[in-house]
Amino acid sequence: MNGDGAVAGPTAERDGGVAHGPGAEDRTGVPAVEMHGISKRFGDVVAVDEVDLEIGDGEFFALLGPSGCGKTTTLRMIAGLDIPSEGRLAIFGEEVASWPPDRRPVNTVFQAYALFPHMTVAQNIAFGLQMRGIRGAEADRQVAEATALVRLEGMEQRRPSQLSGGQQQRVALARALVNHPKVLLLDEPLGALDLKLRQEMQTELKALQREVGITFIFVTHDQEEALAMSDRVGVMSEGRLLQVGTPAQVYEHPANRFVADFIGRTNLLEGVVESSTTLRLHAGAVVAAETDLAAGTPAALSVRPEQVRLHGRGETPQGAPCLDGVIGDATYLGHAFVYTVSIGGSGDGATTITVRAETGSAALAVGEPVSASWLPATTTVVAD
Amino acid sequence: MSSLGTAGAKASARRLLKANAWFVFAFLYVPIVVLVVFSFNDSERVNVWQGLSPRWYGEALGNTQIISALRVSLIVAISSTIVSTVLGTAVALALDRYRFKGRRALDGTVYLPIVIPDITMAVMLLVFFAEAFKLIDTFGPRLTLGVTTVALSHIAFNISFVAVVVRARLDQFDRTLEEAARDLYATPWGTFRRVTLPLIAPGIAAGALLALALSLDDVVISAFTAGPGATTLPVYVFSTIRQGVTPELNAISTLMLAASITLVVASLALQRPRSTTP
Numbered sequence: 001m002n003g004d005g006a007v008a009g010p011t012a013e014r015d016g017g018v019a020h021g022p023g024a025e026d027r028t029g030v031p032a033v034e035m036h037g038i039s040k041r042f043g044d045v046v047a048v049d050e051v052d053l054e055i056g057d058g059e060f061f062a063l064l065g066p067s068g069c070g071k072t073t074t075l076r077m078i079a080g081l082d083i084p085s086e087g088r089l090a091i092f093g094e095e096v097a098s099w100p101p102d103r104r105p106v107n108t109v110f111q112a113y114a115l116f117p118h119m120t121v122a123q124n125i126a127f128g129l130q131m132r133g134i135r136g137a138e139a140d141r142q143v144a145e146a147t148a149l150v151r152l153e154g155m156e157q158r159r160p161s162q163l164s165g166g167q168q169q170r171v172a173l174a175r176a177l178v179n180h181p182k183v184l185l186l187d188e189p190l191g192a193l194d195l196k197l198r199q200e201m202q203t204e205l206k207a208l209q210r211e212v213g214i215t216f217i218f219v220t221h222d223q224e225e226a227l228a229m230s231d232r233v234g235v236m237s238e239g240r241l242l243q244v245g246t247p248a249q250v251y252e253h254p255a256n257r258f259v260a261d262f263i264g265r266t267n268l269l270e271g272v273v274e275s276s277t278t279l280r281l282h283a284g285a286v287v288a289a290e291t292d293l294a295a296g297t298p299a300a301l302s303v304r305p306e307q308v309r310l311h312g313r314g315e316t317p318q319g320a321p322c323l324d325g326v327i328g329d330a331t332y333l334g335h336a337f338v339y340t341v342s343i344g345g346s347g348d349g350a351t352t353i354t355v356r357a358e359t360g361s362a363a364l365a366v367g368e369p370v371s372a373s374w375l376p377a378t379t380t381v382v383a384d
Numbered sequence: 385m386s387s388l389g390t391a392g393a394k395a396s397a398r399r400l401l402k403a404n405a406w407f408v409f410a411f412l413y414v415p416i417v418v419l420v421v422f423s424f425n426d427s428e429r430v431n432v433w434q435g436l437s438p439r440w441y442g443e444a445l446g447n448t449q450i451i452s453a454l455r456v457s458l459i460v461a462i463s464s465t466i467v468s469t470v471l472g473t474a475v476a477l478a479l480d481r482y483r484f485k486g487r488r489a490l491d492g493t494v495y496l497p498i499v500i501p502d503i504t505m506a507v508m509l510l511v512f513f514a515e516a517f518k519l520i521d522t523f524g525p526r527l528t529l530g531v532t533t534v535a536l537s538h539i540a541f542n543i544s545f546v547a548v549v550v551r552a553r554l555d556q557f558d559r560t561l562e563e564a565a566r567d568l569y570a571t572p573w574g575t576f577r578r579v580t581l582p583l584i585a586p587g588i589a590a591g592a593l594l595a596l597a598l599s600l601d602d603v604v605i606s607a608f609t610a611g612p613g614a615t616t617l618p619v620y621v622f623s624t625i626r627q628g629v630t631p632e633l634n635a636i637s638t639l640m641l642a643a644s645i646t647l648v649v650a651s652l653a654l655q656r657p658r659s660t661t662p
Contacts, residue, residue: 081563101566114564118582127578128568175568 030093032057032183032215033078038087040073047073049239050087055183055232057092060209060216062226065236066262071219072111074236075185078217080104092182102131106183107176111191113168115160121171122147122156128179146178149208166197173205177212186218190225202229223263227251235259251304257382260302267308267353268300268382269323279381283343283351287321291381299383305356307378310339310370322373327364328352335359341372416641423634430629440635450636453620456531460606460616461599464538469592471539472546473584479547480554495548497541506608509537513609529611537609538599545598546591549655553587590654597647600640 033055040048048070055061063071076082077089080101089097096104107128115124125146129139147153150170160168169189176184189205190198206229209216220226226233227247234244235258243255254260261268271281279289279301293299316322329340339355353372364370423441427434444450478484479491497505517527561583565575603618610619617640621633 079567081567101563102569102571106567108564108567110560110564112560114558114560116561116564116579127565127570131565131569131571131574179568 034090036088038084041085046239051241060231062230062233063219064226069236070239071236075219079108107181108185109172109189111187113172120157125175146174150174183215253380260382267303270300273297273299288376289381299381302380302382305354307374308355308372316371316373320373322371327366327368420638423638440631444632444635453615453617457617460535464535464599465595468539468542468595472543473550475547476550497544502604506605510608531614533609534606537605542595549591550587553584586654590651593647593651597644
């Protein structure tokens, strides 16, 4: 790697745009971030446990997990705010695990933005430039560009306390992007915003990332946000990275029970693996399901609510796995119905299946006997 | 009947509390008002009113003893404030930031000078200086009590006050701001200078003003640790009072009162958490 890491690449200089990272033609194929066996312990607590992860150049990557799963600590290790207890960490091929934050070519958008309250918007944005010795007209030009990029023109002389949450968020983005970081880290950047603003900012952040072409790594506990925004998702729980994949891969083929349950809504039908192609459900039926798990392993079949079809008893398509039950509850959502189907069976077998049906179909009444079926390809066998 | 009775009792209780508040207020402030009013008395005698005049202010400021005492007071106050502000801030930062051996012990004892009675502190320091001088004198130099010892003593108690005030400010300080500065390429020193220091500056200034006021006011410790020629203004006032209160003393006291009030009010204003709206 060349030495002037933190400063803009040649592309940015050429077209004069702020924070234009390496264009597609410049991408070297070196991963933006590479982690091998990264662990972080705080005393006896293992916050991050042997994480291996590769994030590509220009990727929009989401680290997703419940609070306390280690996702923020992982982000802080990339930023240099926490130093890994073990493992290797490289940014664009450069080993940085023990580097202080001011030497790393990354910038962070903090959860509560952490804007400097004693500085104006313009001073906040100029801070990183000043610390790297960029002053005067050149600094003014870059600050103006960053301000325009996040559409904050006219706010330059305000203090952070005079801005709304959404505006503070933009200042935080501009303050980071003005430095042309090679990787932008975002710690729950939308967490402090209300729902409507959050959805607006989701679209805006995605557009911004496309525009600047920088690798974005984004921490969130909101699975919908992660699926909607990112190119790939890494799901974490209890310090471990459980699955990495595109939103579709993670949603349609969850690696284990936790991921299936955490990403979207699903029905987990408990059972035991019978063969590599069948699962015996506690509810009674033996259903077709591909799995690598050994026969006899306790496992569950993850069936998404929108993949379940409801039929009259005995009207199920030939060969499709099905379970008989009774409508236990029906909720009208406008664009869809959500039914809860009670599946009979004794003891362990008793369960419910949540079904989501488009409103076009006829409404079913509570108490109506039905058969629930699905296509085996839309389901996944998951174990702990 | 009974409800009427309680209503009446409530009303009279309210009246009593109100009267008490006024009484306490008067108890605190009437002597001050009397002092200020009589400092403008034209009479030779303190307790005979003879008409308004700034005469005694002129006399006080023309008195060379008073001026020299004022000079000593200012030297001691300013030097002890500067030193104790730097050291007190450093102590507050160390206690807030670092986990080191003896931290808990220091945390507990740094506030001791605030609660120790002045007279104990004074005797303590006098004994300390006497013993220290005896030791140092065996190596040659002959040290005596003077302006330096008074200043050192004031530093000794002022550090605690500065540390308390600065720590209160640090408690409200958001450490993420320092992380943000580090993330934005600031070195540890750059972070302190550009982010930490400006944000805790009001606390430091408040501590410094408090230290200045305490130093200007102190009598007991200054009287014990001052040698000849190192008389501070409060010590001078205290010594002349034995010859009876003169209108001149009223004038000096009023001036000192005004200075103290200004410093304390400024200190409180700086400590008040305020919104960052300019």
